[in-house]
Amino acid sequence: MGGQAGVQAADSLRSGGFPGSITIVADEATLPYQRPPLSKDYLVPTGHLAALPLRPASFYTDHGIDLLTGVAASTIDRHAQTVTLADGTSLPYDYLLMATGSRNRSLSCPGADLAGIHSLKTITDAERLQRALSAAEDVVVIGAGFIGLEFASAAKAYGCEVTVLEFASRPMSRALSPVMSDWFSVAHERNGVRLRLNEGLSHFERDNNGHVCAAHSMTGARYTADLVVVGVGVIPNDEVAAQAGLETNNGILVDEALRTSDPRIFAIGDCASFPNSLTGSRIRLESVQNAAAHGRHAAQVILHAADNYEETPWFWSTQGSLRLPMAGIQAAGDTATVIGNPETAKFSVLCHRVGRLVAVESVNAAGDHIAARKLLTAGLGPSPEEAQAPGFSLKAHAQQASLDPA
Template identity: 65%
Template sequence: MTVVIIGGGQAGLQVADSLRAGGHAGTITVIADEPGLPYQRPPLSKDYLAAGSDPSPLPLRAASFFSEKDISLRNGAAAVAVDRAGKSVSLSDGSALPYDHLVFATGAANRALTCPGADLPGVHGLKTLGDAETLHSAFDAARNVVVVGAGFIGLEVAAAARSRGCAVTVLEFAPRPMGRALSPDMGDWFTAAHTGLGVSMRLNEGIGHFEAGPDGRVATAVSTAGARYPADLVVVGIGVVPNDALAAAAGLETGNGIVVDAALRTSDPSILAVGDCASFPSVHTGGRARLESVQNATDQGRHAARTILGTPSPYGDLPWFWSTQGNLRLQIAGLWAPGDETLVVGEPESGKFSILCFRNSRLAAVESVNSPADHMGARKLLAAGRGPSPEEAAAPGFSLKSHARQVSPTPV
């Protein structure tokens, strides 16, 4: 049985690794359109950009992995067409690969900014190693940095820019940062925390247009409120869109990603999709979800391998996320939703605390700042469906770590 995987990121390599671990003896080919070894993307907006860093890409797997596991890595060539009837994938180098099972692990692309001046020199996105290398060098000469978008990437970049001595302004059209991912109270706390780090947080204020200086490079960001901000460097982080065009062109069902069933199979049962590009039925939201996280990529990679190996089951792994923004380490277990009841554990003033989110009196998510023990306890409790009640969590001296130990003998 021949398996072809389109995408050399976290999800794609996990499928390949798990197939071999599960006993698959057939051909496995990974198509990665970037040259070189596939690398970890999360550090690109964190350690890679920080002051004093000596950045180098961190490979997802060592070069020896591919030879030892007998996995063919076709890097530097992109998949350009899928022939479902003939079960083959055409590549940009003119070659074609046959498959019995095909996996889309195509990830997502940065959402494009379309305002006037968005194409000026000095306006950057951040997705690839090349983008990070460009920004790392650009920070050396930058004085005034404008970040468009206060999501995870935007705030990670803002913190890194501050560590490099830049004046930083963040423009965010929403009323709080990371609004889709965080409870309002945690979003407000991060606004104050970044302000304390010297970042100018301009909320309810998007980007209107950019203006060039005499040298033709970006010099000014003009917001939707008409305010003007000096900007010799701009970083755009306004979210991503799934890379599903190739799947759609092949006639697969798409809609905010490649639509899959609970076993991660597309509308063609010989084709699967995993990671950032996959829209799957989520037991945690009660509807379809498309998650952008290392956890989701790796867990879905393992799950897809089991489906290919003939042991399909509904995917329901607990989602969790992290973001390091300067000295602030945010960790999230579960998914917050509007209307959740929230409760604070710890002291926000100390910079080390958690917010527990309850839905219908059941623990649904936990957001932690600089509290890794809380996060690990929350993951164990949420995965087991044995979280505390709001009354238990409100009791004096309550500890997520202690509560997790009480309900499970496994160390937390």
């Protein structure tokens, strides 16, 4: 529970005046650290590979927070209100915040366990990949999501030949509008990445030393590979919650205040499935913003200072020279309006649903992103007709709405 959500919750509880004991249980043996740079800054040739702590070691002692590292929670006794750890330690609780995160989805195809096939989730994974990249020539990436394309960009910076296999018809299809997704397809191809869409993985081929030497797609194509990275999504860590009798379904189910079916237990961050007003349905988000905001909100609920969670979600991805911040949640069927100039790689896509602005995706346009977050939170987004007017500026619209993003 020692990720972004858990650490933020502990910080917010203590800064909010919570007088009781606070314990963070973290399964990794290091100080809780930032994960987003692992697929970005750390992997470029000039990257400095060192875990960036979420808080310095002194923070925990200074704030009276017990940090238990290198051990995981194994069972919850809701009647006794205790958590048992893998080492047998039993911890009592008045409130329990489950910030168990997620794990990488694995492959089950022939050859998936060969040497040279990697995933990327932890600092240890990043260290192995950086060492492997320095000697790699032919890289195959399975999955054209954020992690896959961030890694593909890093591998190109090392001079590798890079092929990305994606079962879907476009990259980042779960998160991006078709307009933005298609633009990134062209951008990566121009950067020398071979993007193979509608091409799922069949199996891996091994060499005489038991190392991967090629990936075979379902079309029958063979792609030489001395390094493979698998980025095919994640699975929420909700098993301990389910064993304790809490409601789960692709995550731990929570209400509008982030409480589980047990009012003394909260679920926050990647593992939580929560109601979202933008989509009108349950969602589960994997982002730093969501984790930190969940942590702050759950702390405020415990402190009786908040009720329903209604934060506007936002995300970002860095792929080579392209920075992609996103605000809101787009969905199939949304109308898309492009503002700015895609030819200069500085533009935004505004997504509307039944005339309402629901998401903004930007490339190298930080001002648009900041304005979008403010407008979405206030519900003052431009109409499709306003956005399509010649010379429309999202930043100017925010200023006129008294939401100056500067």
